[in-house]
Amino acid sequence: MHEVSVVSSLVNAVIAELGKYKVTKVNSVTLIIGDLTNLGEEQMTFAYEIVTRDTILEGSELIIEREPIELLCSSCGYEGPARILTDPDYSSHSIPVLSCPECGGQTKVVKGMACTVRCMDIEEEE
Ligand SMILES: [Zn+2]
Numbered sequence: 348m349h350e351v352s353v354v355s356s357l358v359n360a361v362i363a364e365l366g367k368y369k370v371t372k373v374n375s376v377t378l379i380i381g382d383l384t385n386l387g388e389e390q391m392t393f394a395y396e397i398v399t400r401d402t403i404l405e406g407s408e409l410i411i412e413r414e415p416i417e418l419l420c421s422s423c424g425y426e427g428p429a430r431i432l433t434d435p436d437y438s439s440h441s442i443p444v445l446s447c448p449e450c451g452g453q454t455k456v457v458k459g460m461a462c463t464v465r466c467m468d469i470e471e472e473e
C-alpha cells in the first residue's frame with residue numbers, strides 16, 4: 348500500500364519537528380494532499396493509525412485538505428483548474444485531463460502534487 352510509506356515518512360518528519368518543543372499532547376495533524384497524488388483519504392487515515400501507534404502522535408486526528416489540480420498552458424496562457432472526466436466504468440473515479448481545457452495544448456501542473464504537513468495542533472508544557 349503506497350499510502351503507508353507516504354504517511355510513514357510524513358509522520359517521521361512531524362515527530363522530528365515535535366522534538367524541538369516540549370509537547371505533551373498532539374491534537375491533530377493537518378496534511379495537504381494534491382488531487383494528482385492518487386493518495387486515498389481513507390487509506391491515509393488507516394495508515395496514520397498504524398504508523399502513529401506507540402508514538403506521541405498516537406490518538407491524534409489526521410485532517411486531510413485536498414489541493415485541486417491547477418494547470419498553466421504554455422500555448423494560450425490558460426491558468427486554472429484541470430478538466431475532470433468521470434470514468435464510465437468506475438463512476439467514483441475521476442480522471443483529470445492534463446491538456447489545456449481552452450486550446451488542448453501542453454500544460455504545466457502548478458498545483459495538485461502537494462503532499463506535505465500544513466500544520467499541527469499541539470499542547471506544550473507550560
Ligand atoms: Zn491553452
